[in-house]
Amino acid sequence: MHAKSQHLFDDATRITAGDSRWQGRTSPDYWAFVGPFGGFTAATILRALMEHPQVAGDPLAVTVNYCAPIAEGAFDLDLRLVKANRSSQHWYVELSQEGREPATLATAVFAERRPSWSQAQVTMPEAQPFEKIRRYPDVAASWTRQYDFRFVEGLVDMAAGVELQQPGSAFSKLWIGDRVPRKIDALSLLAMSDAFFARIFHVKGEIVPIGTVSLTTHFHADAEDLSREDITHVLGVADAKIFHKSYGDQNGELWSPSGRLLATTTQMTYFKA
Template identity: 75%
Template sequence: MLTKAPHLFDDATRVTAGDSRWQGRTSDDYWAFVGPFGGATAATILRALIDHPERSGTPLALTVNYCAPIAAGAFDLDLRLVKANRSSQHWCVELTQDGGEVATLATAVFAERRPSWSHQPATFPQATPFEQIRPYPKIKAVWANQYDFRFIEGHPDLAGATPQAGPASAYSKVWIGDRIPRTIDMLSLMSMSDAFFARIFHVRREFVPFGTVSLTTYFHVDADDLAAENTSRVLAVADARIFNKSYGDQNGELWSPNGRLLATTTQIAYFKA
């Protein structure tokens, strides 16, 4: 049953409009190892853009560069419309704290998505139904405990119960929903595009120091399309191609249970191992 009360995710991504800058605040409920969960930060930035009075169109792409650690507490968002035409808008967002240096730098594209010819060559991944899989247990990363992960393939054995002779697979297929169910919208879709466990955790079967450096998410539906799906979960697949000299990539897809590709995402991340 979907909750009618204010959701923790909505509290975590709340923004307040200002004269020249918008304000947000980190959430203890979406805290990672040394800072806020990057997906929640990205969703907060997207919320500010969607709420901006000059915004036109629907999210098409959002790139977030995590430049420096974000401390617990308030932060400012400086939103700037860089370029606009009849079909698209290009935005730049800087996240700062205490009037200091930029901690997060984002660029976003909004577009007027008009009816057109459509074709989806990508194939919906076959998956065991959500209800037939046990939830992944809670872990020490607080943000992850706000989500209901149900792994179909690539179950991460982070307890080290299954010794590996060598690196394990980086691939995973998992249902993701909010632990307190919430209908998927553009904000939660953005956040869930960063909710995959780090590929390095899958490959090494252990927690290692890790942090996303740059994340880009492409949206293949608009808000009306997403509302029509009326779902509280996505089927998410992710993989990696390389780990080299302290950095590794990740690419992912997020699908509706009805077989619609909602978003694709890619990122580069730091690790220490």
Template identity: 70%
Template structure:
């Protein structure tokens, strides 16, 4: 029997440990228009933290600041445990290339998630089943073609500009195009796997890029594994675009009705 080949996502986010720095490598399979897909970069950083021998607990939150373009090729990850106590750890990760300046700066909190009172205030969105929702066509950016997007509502439509702006709200199923069981790194990556809300509003592609992304995890690794899922139902929206920057908020849900993660970001645009 032939050994099963690693999933492209695992190849793209693979890290190796060094003496003082970890190493990773960009992937052509997860490339955006001018650089690596930000979700894959964030997932690579998270994987380094999860695999770090001093790590304790599960990801609770992660903020990724994209400071400068990342060129194709290898990069270094300077991983530091800033502060730890009995229940949480605070980490800082700096991504750089060829000994140069920092291109990505990330902070993360890991925590021991102990049994407690639970109450999910948010309601699971109504949606047509995954199997009954049509997939979105492939596009030029390679990263997007590693995912399958099935829009329940708010599909991106590029066309002639209209007098009235379109809605920035979307509800969609997101899965790896080659199915892969969801784990924390892939949940992190999917939290950035949305088309820019400005594309939806203006019905056109404009220069756009995430500046800062924060994702909050509402599940522990063992709970996510027990969900045994390969896709999420997601909602995404924006509140404001002003003087070259705009926001985006999103929720990622298990098909079983559990809120897995919420995320917010600020992005640059030119329009």
């Protein structure tokens, strides 16, 4: 049995090492409507990779495809190093339960990031400071209660449950942090990249059945960069371009309060409306 760590996120995403097959467990604290919060699943997979003895470098890109529901309880992670060279590694992960077909498939690229010429083509969106914005109230899903959401723009009233007469904007801008503050690292960045409320909730003004099908997150800061930032919350912006024949897209950015772009993310979601 593992001793409790100081933060719930680390306890929930804890994994047990094996040879090629590692094990994790779902957490009631990071549960969505019919299964685990997708960001929790992605972060647990990334933790297993980051703790693998063969891993080298920092996460550069992670793609997670959610193939089937994950039931409450233990799950297995089959980790495979597919290709490695001097500067990067390519990993493949299958998540399954009780020997059944995989419920989640993931790929990840790790890279040794070396000093180079740098230039940012985008600047951080303007936003009121985190401390000056009221925290968003709790909603039904337990995973949302583990986060501190503070909307700068694009607030959605998830409790109203009344469909808008005209489609609303899919854009939102908000500060995101762990409810119990935790220093931002690659694991929390990946989880937070899936923490935006579904874009269709904003557009329709009501909660409809949805599920993430595929999530890709690109990291623009390594462990040294994140340690230097020394932050516990990020500014997130998210938007969508189209909802069509039961699927919709989402794109997002995660910024440090100092104005550094830490991660970008895209995803496709299924919806029933």
